[in-house]
Amino acid sequence: MKNIKKKFGSVTALRGVDLEVGENEVVGLLGDNGAGKSTLIKILSGVMPPTEGEIYIRGEKINPREYSVNKARELGIETVYQEKALGEKQPIWRNIFIGRHITNRFGFIDVDKVKQESQKIMREIMGLTGEGASPESRVSTLSGGERQGIAIGRAMYFDADLVILDEPTMALSLKEVDKVLKFIQKIKDSGKSCVYISHNITNVYPVSDRFVALDRGEKVGEYLKDECSLDELNEALILATERKTG
Amino acid sequence: MNNKVKEFARRHSLEIGLMVITILVWILFIITSPRTFLSPRIYRTFMSTVPFVGLLALGLTFVLAIGEIDLSFPSTMAVGGMCFGLTFAATNSIVLGILAALAGGLVVGLINGILVTKVGMPSIVATLGMMFFLRGFVTLSTDGSAISLRALGDHTLYPVFSGTFLTIPMQTVWFLFLSVFLGFILYRHQFGDNVLFVGDNSHTADLMGISVSKTKIAVFVIMGMLAALSGTMDVFRLRTWWPTQGQGYFMTAFATVFVGGTSMKGGQGTVFGTFVAAFLIGSLEAGIVAAGLAGFWTQLIYGLIIVVSVSIHTYLRRLGIT
Numbered sequence: 168m169k170n171i172k173k174k175f176g177s178v179t180a181l182r183g184v185d186l187e188v189g190e191n192e193v194v195g196l197l198g199d200n201g202a203g204k205s206t207l208i209k210i211l212s213g214v215m216p217p218t219e220g221e222i223y224i225r226g227e228k229i230n231p232r233e234y235s236v237n238k239a240r241e242l243g244i245e246t247v248y249q250e251k252a253l254g255e256k257q258p259i260w261r262n263i264f265i266g267r268h269i270t271n272r273f274g275f276i277d278v279d280k281v282k283q284e285s286q287k288i289m290r291e292i293m294g295l296t297g298e299g300a301s302p303e304s305r306v307s308t309l310s311g312g313e314r315q316g317i318a319i320g321r322a323m324y325f326d327a328d329l330v331i332l333d334e335p336t337m338a339l340s341l342k343e344v345d346k347v348l349k350f351i352q353k354i355k356d357s358g359k360s361c362v363y364i365s366h367n368i369t370n371v372y373p374v375s376d377r378f379v380a381l382d383r384g385e386k387v388g389e390y391l392k393d394e395c396s397l398d399e400l401n402e403a404l405i406l407a408t409e410r411k412t413g
Numbered sequence: 414m415n416n417k418v419k420e421f422a423r424r425h426s427l428e429i430g431l432m433v434i435t436i437l438v439w440i441l442f443i444i445t446s447p448r449t450f451l452s453p454r455i456y457r458t459f460m461s462t463v464p465f466v467g468l469l470a471l472g473l474t475f476v477l478a479i480g481e482i483d484l485s486f487p488s489t490m491a492v493g494g495m496c497f498g499l500t501f502a503a504t505n506s507i508v509l510g511i512l513a514a515l516a517g518g519l520v521v522g523l524i525n526g527i528l529v530t531k532v533g534m535p536s537i538v539a540t541l542g543m544m545f546f547l548r549g550f551v552t553l554s555t556d557g558s559a560i561s562l563r564a565l566g567d568h569t570l571y572p573v574f575s576g577t578f579l580t581i582p583m584q585t586v587w588f589l590f591l592s593v594f595l596g597f598i599l600y601r602h603q604f605g606d607n608v609l610f611v612g613d614n615s616h617t618a619d620l621m622g623i624s625v626s627k628t629k630i631a632v633f634v635i636m637g638m639l640a641a642l643s644g645t646m647d648v649f650r651l652r653t654w655w656p657t658q659g660q661g662y663f664m665t666a667f668a669t670v671f672v673g674g675t676s677m678k679g680g681q682g683t684v685f686g687t688f689v690a691a692f693l694i695g696s697l698e699a700g701i702v703a704a705g706l707a708g709f710w711t712q713l714i715y716g717l718i719i720v721v722s723v724s725i726h727t728y729l730r731r732l733g734i735t
Binding site for chain 1: 424507597601602603604606607609611613614616617618619620621623680681
């Protein structure tokens with residue numbers, strides 16, 4: 168992404184940000200609330216077009232008018248949103264296959280197949296084996312970790328080349344955070360790329376390759392993990408944001 | 414096996430509850446007026462009168478499932494009836510008449526949908542405006558007078574909407590067919606899935622690549638076309654169109670959807686419930702009168718049925734979630 172700018176009316180959320188994600192690289196996007204992280208992610212995943220700037224995927228320039236969530240998925244970009252993006256009143260199987268069910272020629276859903284696949288995703292990716300775990304369960308009956316599991320399982324199942332995670336560890340128990348980190352490691356091990364957003368650097372430091380810091384809509388720093396310990400990274404981040412304030 | 418039965422009962426508790434209420438009311442009618450309710454004639458009457466409200470309620474089920482509301486459908490019904498009546502009077506063709514009615518319903522639905530999604534009006538306000546506007550429009554277009562369609566009864570295609578099939582009135586055949594079809598669309602089609610998600614949480618639907626505007630417009634179009642079809646069927650029954658057509662159906666259509674178990678909150682809707690409730694609500698008045706009660710009782714019992722059945726639905730839904 169090159170020189171991405173986004174304005175909402177008179178509010179400028181992004182003032183020209185470059186972001187690059189290499190093949191098989193895990194990039195952490197860091198910054199305070201309102202730094203523009205989520206906006207940048209939403210532009211990358213096709214939810215909203217940028218006001219200005221260019222997006223390249225595998226070296227090819229993307230026409231912002233034709234870019235959409237569905238297009239992004241076609242190109243292998245899957246996103247796990249902070250708000251999980253789940254329908255509370257709907258059963259798990261509908262949530263996993265939302266917008267792209269296995270259908271016949273006329274668009275009718277092959278419910279048996281979809282439920283079978285959902286069961287598989289729940290067992291193999293989410294590690295849900297309990298008796299209550301049925302694809303028929305409504306999302307409103309699940310815990311925060313289980314919901315995150317569905318959102319992640321969904322991204323995994325569709326075999327993305329780039330997985331974007333927005334605050335994946337927020338409001339999760341320690342055990343669940345561990346699961347998410349293992350998941351990021353799995354993405355890396357399978358040769359794919361990942362961008363994640365986080366407040367908590369300590370958690371995600373071990374699984375990352377590179378960090379990008381945003382502040383008030385601008386990129387204020389970029390650090391390679393190999394050149395920078397956790398403490399140094401912490402200090403650098405504080406310095407970077409202070410310099411701007413001062 | 415026992416577990417499967419339990420699971421089925423749990424998942425369909427809403428529908429089972431409604432069936433129990435309906436059967437209880439039915440038994441009550443049989444006890445109070447056995448002569449009327451043990452002869453087939455009354456049922457044939459129901460089967461030719463209930464579907465008008467039933468079709469409206471089917472459309473409303475989709476509108477409520479997507480989290481919106483439509484108040485304009487009684488006027489849309491009159492638009493459909495008028496389009497049919499004028500076209501048939503001019504061309505003597507039932508096929509062209511029905512196409513004109515459906516086109517009228519489609520245009521109304523499109524306008525409703527655009528007002529709600531592109532202009533951004535709350536659907537209750539947009540469709541309230543459309544309700545008045547369309548009523549005025551049909552009254553002005555016809556100078557406030559009825560269209561008499563006596564020739565309709567002699568047409569060879571007349572029985573399509575007014576005859577019987579294996580002694581079942583065609584109105585019910587159409588209602589059953591459309592209920593089954595739309596039921597499959599809502600529960601088994603990608604489009605129905607999109608409707609449920611937009612109604613459940615439109616932000617989620619947006620993030621996951623579902624076009625919220627397109628889905629909503631399509632639902633308003635379905636509502637408009639069903640209302641127009643209902644208006645056309647009504648014209649078939651009476652062989653005349655009149656400018657106040659549809660006005661009596663407003664409250665009963667809403668009562669049907671709510672008693673059927675569709676919630677106002679969106680993300681959920683039951684076509685089966687709407688189908689059963691259409692007959693429950695549609696038979697109340699006849700049952701009350703046959704029992705020898707004064708007509709004043711009708712509204713009281715309507716109210717009672719709505720409050721009791723929606724209380725049960727709400728209670729069951731809460732049990733299901735927590």
